[in-house]
Amino acid sequence: MKKRHYMVLFTLFFAVVLFMAACTDDAGTGSTGDSQSENASGDQGSDEAEAQNGKKTLVFGRGNDSLQLDPSKVTDGESIYVTNQIFDPLVRYKTDSTEVKPALATEWNVSDDGLVWTFTLRDDVTFHDGTDFTAEDVVYNFERWTSSGDFSYYAYMFGSTDEDMGGIIENVKATGDYEVKFTLSEPNAPFLQTLAMPPFGIASPEAIEKHGEDFFKNPVGTGPFVFEEWIPDDKITLSKNEDYFGDMANIDEVIFRTIPDNGARFLELQAGSIDLMKGLNPQDIQTAENDENLQVIRRPSMNVSYMAFNTSKKGPMSKKLVRQAINLAIDKEELMSLYDGIGKPAKNPLPPSLWGYNDNIEDYGYDVEEAKKLLAEAGYADGFNINLHTFANPRPYMPQPKITAQAIQEMLKDVNINVEVVVNDWDTHTSGEDTSYDMKFLGWTGDNGDPDNFLYVLLDKDNANASAGNVAMYKSDEVHDLLKAAQTEMDQEERIEYYMEAQKIIHEDAPWFPIAHTTPPIAASKNVKNYVPHPTGTEPFNLLDLEK
Amino acid sequence: MSLQPNSITNPDLSETKNAKTAKPRSLWMDSLFHLLKSKTSLIGFCIIFILIVTAIFAPLIATHSPTEQSILNQYQTPSSEHWLGTDALGRDIFSRIIYGTRISIQIGVIAVGISMIIGVLLGSVAGYFGKWADQIIMRFVDILLAFPSILLAIALVAVLGPSLRNAMIAVGIIGIPQFARIIRSAVLSVKETEYIEAARAIGAKHGRTLMQHVLPNCIAPIIVQATLSVGTAILDAAGLSFLGLGAQPPTPEWGAMLSDGRAALQNAPWVITFPGLAIFFVVIGFNLFGDGLRDALDPKLKK
């Protein structure tokens, strides 16, 4: 009896050993051939490839998984990237700018006082679950977004509070089967632009009722792609919407794969197992450009990265002179080499691509002596200890946060400021749970192409809190008045004036050390055609094509 | 990562050549002789010696400051100026590795110190008093052993907060069970000897007997276990730092250097190659020397 056990066990072992030997042998001699033939099957003429598996599949590699596939409840770019394929808002951005074009709504007009917006809707749209799209569905969605505090983007953009969930939107009414009317409590200049944001994509009411709490796992919209499957931390699969009312997708399937490490993701791209990737390490740009199978595409710049000073904290950070001194003590030009050509030094919170940018402002420049003078004047000639909170993984506007933090840490030593670098993961960093920071890295990618979306969100006293928004806790009444005036003013020339002035005050008060505006690089296989990255950081894939 | 109890790491039960006849004093001489005769433990000794010398004279050996940056010189390949190249901030990798020896020794001393003090205390009390004290302590040790050690360390750092100090505490805690077990069995065997019984017979108090008579006779296994644990501790702490849960920037800790260098895997492989090699060699050193020490010092462990 016993003997047999051992014999079985060991035959098994040796079988495994032999098997592995065979396999590794296969890997050694055969697999270059294999991977080539795999590639070849992908590269073959389009008809043949299609004949083979009948499908054009785009595999998109990214660093983080989506949190939820309900765009109204999340603010993370990775969720919105996917939902932008599934849901349509009333209007959408044009392919390469933040001007709007019709989507679910074909026409719109606004009353002279800027308070009533009327939208005419398409009458030929169905949701992915087969139900028809009508004006009532729009009303349903807006009512849902004002039903609780869970809908963060709505609250953000329309200023809802616990007392007034609707914010500046007084009511939304269906004035016909295919007509809706919005009544606002005050004019809002960016209103139309805001409605085009992916978080305001219209979801199927029936599906929301059906799935309840689990709707975020079963999203149903009207967009160019239909949700198929989500394996958390691994991949999300979407398929082409055959009944799409707009430009029907050229590809049959999109797979979003989560590969956290930028380097590993790039390796996958080189190996041909993904077609397109975000978050290319700056160091890898050159490699990608030299690779004859790859292309580097740059997303138009509409972002800013910065180091915010916690102005509400007692101590050095509350002193304007100290903040100015730190601005002087960091060599921004040198920091740019950590951006490897994808970043331009920033002097304003607004990116230069946006209207209202104040180019007359002169940046502080790098001047250690002047910095020391200011510090002495503020009573900190001997320096002090502070911390700098940073996040671990790269963001589009900051490719090397940990390294950049260390660089600043070292530079500030020259003016006797001792910096302790605290590295957090992204969720913790933006959750606002830790208010002990003196300085904090953060960045912002514009949502709707309006200066309000930068200045009001990031530097108005209304948004002073530790999580996102105004993490500098900068509370200037002057700036607030200017930004509020700009918000309710419909004339663009007037608005520009307000914003120019606001930037001047912000520059002087120095609540930030603005770092850079980047053109985030995207690497793709040469097979990817017609891919136009949008400045807001997300774009639907219906125009993109794969030449396989 | 963490090795299992050391009797298993290298239970070279084969070389039971040396006799266990010698008296205590000559046993030490005998051991020393034995230790130096073995080529492998000599290599181990040399690596540890080099490590300590490097740590002491780090400022003299290093060619640059470990934190001095020159961003324009980032990712330089190894050259006569930068022997092992530079990292993302243009810092000299050679100098950082040299200064990193200090961190490694710090980890070794503090983490193993924690395991040793608590482990010896628990082990000797369990072994000496036996009965319910033994039961309670050893069940507690069993519970600690029920967790995969590195996972327990990660959990501890998670609640304590990531820092080098907390990483050392966590690594120290997960090393306790091994000390406790080994010391317990050593104490058990010493306890039965005649002179302990004699000491008790003259009326020596328990504490005194334990401290003066029992523990000194358990020095050998303690030293062996401590040496082997240093290697494990360095490996575990480097792992924690690699995950961002240990040493924080700009500390030139080897695991943290690896984690910083990951982004440049393709373009600047030297950034991750050399710190890894440093960890590897130091751990080999402690393992070799620990194995040698065991063979030389502790015939009991070899039956």
Add this chain to the structure above:
Amino acid sequence: MLKYIAKRILLTIPVLIGVSVLTFSLIHLIPGDPAKSMLGTKATETQLKLLREELGLNDPYIVQYGNFVGKIIQGDLGESIQSNESIAYELLQKLPATIELTIFAMILAMAVGITAGVIAAVKQYSWFDNISMTGALFGVSMPIFWLGLMMILLFSVQLQLLPPSGRLSSSIELETITNFYLLDSILTWNWAAFKDAFFHLLMPGIALGTIPMAIIARMTRSSMLEVMRQDYIRTADAKGLKKRIIIFRHALKNAFLPVLTVIGLQFGFLLGGAVLTESIFSWPGVGRYVYLSVLGRDYPVVQSTILVIAIIFVFVNLITDLLYKYFDPRIRYK
């Protein structure tokens, strides 16, 4: 034998209780108010109160512990703070990936370790012995996260032979039944998927298996050497039995027992080492789940996952013990 099994199973109960007490206490080790450090200083009093109630932080410890255990017995591991998803559900989704990796690494470690150990013992002091034992020394001293990166550098970057991350290429379609991809591909006769999954397993498997492999090799060698010195082996040798038969039928049979214990213990190492390996190879398993939760301060996930892994480990040890007794010729149970 049955009596022994019953006794041994009963003995795991105090350990399980201890493990649950320890994981339970973990959350109370957080400096300050756990609810506050989870939600942040910005959290309103109502939110804090809700969370405290949810976590039961207001009750006496013993009541809290009772609730904790009660829920676990019902399979309720709580909810993740980050995703609001049931932890039990998320764990179940990720466990197969980790178990597949762990078992693969263990098979690799056993196959190579035992083979090398046996040959090294039989040919003691030969070149093979020297090389394999030096290799084993290197193995136990290996920072596996570094080994993983070096393998990626060599096999993915330089040679472009093996995929650097994930479990399966996106181009491969595989119908999942058990979520163990190798098994699923066999069940569905999907050779392409099998090959792909196997290639994905290789590097993480080797990285994870290296240390156990080295330890098993050393243990097998020394255990074999000891057995082969025993009288009965010498007798067999003197009787002129074939060497192969002596080695396999007699020596290895007895030498295997200590090795078995090591193998059981190494499972724990593999479950822990998975955190590092999975984070390097983007392996969508439990190790990465723990790691991400630690970074995100998702304490309920950390707590529950560690508890589950510890329980798995306790049972692996239980099984090893039972196997030991079953195979041990010296022990007979009536």
